[in-house]
Structure formats: C-alpha cells, structure tokens
Amino acid sequence: MTRDTQTGLGLGLVAVLLSGCAPIGVATSMAGSALAGTFFVRSQTVDRTFVAPMPEVKEACRRALEAMALTIKQEGPHGNEYLIFSAAPNQYEVEVTITPITPKATRVSVNADTLPERDRATGLEFLNQTAAALSSPPPSQALVSSNGTAQSPTTTGPLQPGAHSEPSSVRLTARAQTPHTPKSPPVKHEETMRLKEVYEVAIDEYIRGDFPAAIGHLRTYLAAQPDSAEKPKALYWLGESLYSRREYTDALLQFETIVQDYPQSPEVPRALLKSAHVYRQVRNNRQAAARLQKLITQHPRSREAQVARGLIGER
Secondary structure, three states: OOHHHHHHHHHHHHOOOOOOOOOOOOOOOEEOOOOEEEEEEOOOOEEEEEOOOHHHHHHHHHHHHHHOOOEEEEEEEEOOEEEEEEEOOOOOEEEEEEEEEEOOEEEEEEEEEOOOOEOHHHHHHHHHHHHHHHHOOOHHHHOEOOOOOEOOOOOOOOOOOOOOOOOHHHHHHHHHOOOOOOOHHHHHHHHHHHHHHHHHHHHHHHHHOOHHHHHHHHHHHHHHOOOOOOHHHHHHHHHHHHHHOOOHHHHHHHHHHHHHHOOOOOOHHHHHHHHHHHHHHOOOHHHHHHHHHHHHHHOOOOHHHHHHHHHHHHO
C-alpha cells in the first residue's frame, strides 16, 4: 500500500469511527526451570499449575506442541491470560490457556478437541511434555560461537504472537554455514536482532497494558522493517494497541491494511473480526455485518468465523 493510498484510506476511515473488542489472540506463555504441580481434571479441561514464571511456561508449551507435531495456528493475549490454538493436519485441535497465578506460578489449561468429544488423554500428555520442557532448557540457550563468545538464541526473550521457533539443529546448521570473514553480515544480523527485540518488547508492553509504549515500539519496528514477513503481525498488534486506547480510526487503518495488502496472511481472519468490532462500537452495523460476512465466507473454518456467526446471531 503506497503512502497516498494509506492517506486516502485513513481519511476515509475518519468518517466511519471505530470501536473495539477484546483481543482474539491465541498463544502460549511461560516456561522455565521449575517443578510441576498436580493435575486437575474438569469436565472438559485438564489443568496443571507449574512453579515457574509465565514467560518460561509459555516457551515450554510451545516446545511441547512442537514435540507432539501440533502446529500453532494462532496465539496472543486475552485479558491477563495467554491463549494458543494449534492443530494437526487432520484438523485435530488443542487449545492452551496460560494464566499467571503469581509471579512464580503459572496455570496451564488444555482442551483437546476430537470433534465432538474432548480427549483428556492428549491434554494430560501435553502437560507432561510441558513439564519435561520446563526441566530441560533448549540446547540453543547454551550455543557458543566459534570465537568463544556466547550467542543469543533466536528464541530468547518473550515470543512473538504466532511466531514459530526453528529446531536447534536448523539454527546450528545456519551458523556453521555463515562465513566469518565479511564484516557486514554480522552487523546486519545484530541490527535484525535489535529490531526483533524491539518487537518483543512491544508485545510485552501490550500484555502489561502499557499501550502508548507498545505503539511507539511497534511503529519503530514497522518503519525499520517495511518489507518484513512479520509486518502483518506487527500491524495487528499496533491496531490492538490503538484500539485499546480508543484511537479507532488509526486502529482500523492497521486492520484494513492487513486485509487489503496481505490477503494470504494468517492474520486476516482476526483483522476482519477486529474491524467488525470497531464498526459495532461506533454503531455502524452495516459495515460490521459486511466484515463478519466476509470473514465467514472467506475463512469458514477459522475460530474467528465461529465468533462471527455468534455475533450475527445476536442482531
């Protein structure tokens, strides 16, 4: 989208006001070097509390999903919790909810869906895998470069919503093949890592409710990485942050940019849903209904489409 196009879209959006809704994000958070508590089984959910901070548990959950060959489809904050939706190729779904109990204790709740019955055995195994991941930090945390200096693993720090870490073997191979003589590639790598840290800091700020800081860091990231593959995600979280501050026109601009410029992005379903929430807040029910219908038509199997059907049924 060109600057002129963005300006035109922004001016058009000003005439339509927006308003919002809670994030529909999906994700996992927390992992770490801690011991696990006992299981608690409810009618449709398996729970377990881990003696570990939320960021450590989050990483452990991601590793557990990877170990079980479950692909993360969506993740992100939801209130004070962190949600992760994942699925296997056969559409088998696992929903993980991470809740901080104290700064050093985190509860993980798992719904494993076999459609239509819930599979508690899979949920229990996921919690076992999470406990195992907590007790054994990833090998990448101990990587050392050939010149003897420690290197930061690519998964260090808070994970990006929807991000997928590479297996450590892939990272090791990539480092082994990188030539050491040229000076510019290391500079580029350091700049890329710095910008990634800016993005991760912004997501942490969003989760903590520091929306002005998150907006500033996300704008910095987007300005420095205009062609990044992560741009749709950054735009989404910028929109969420603006939405939380009731800056609806600017928030809608971010969601609409995702839909128009990145139609194949996995962020499109929740961008459409959030756009609908914005229009509902400003009492523009016609535009809200149009976004919901587009979401249902183009992404009928998405969780956002399920929410959209419920919203249409409320009218």
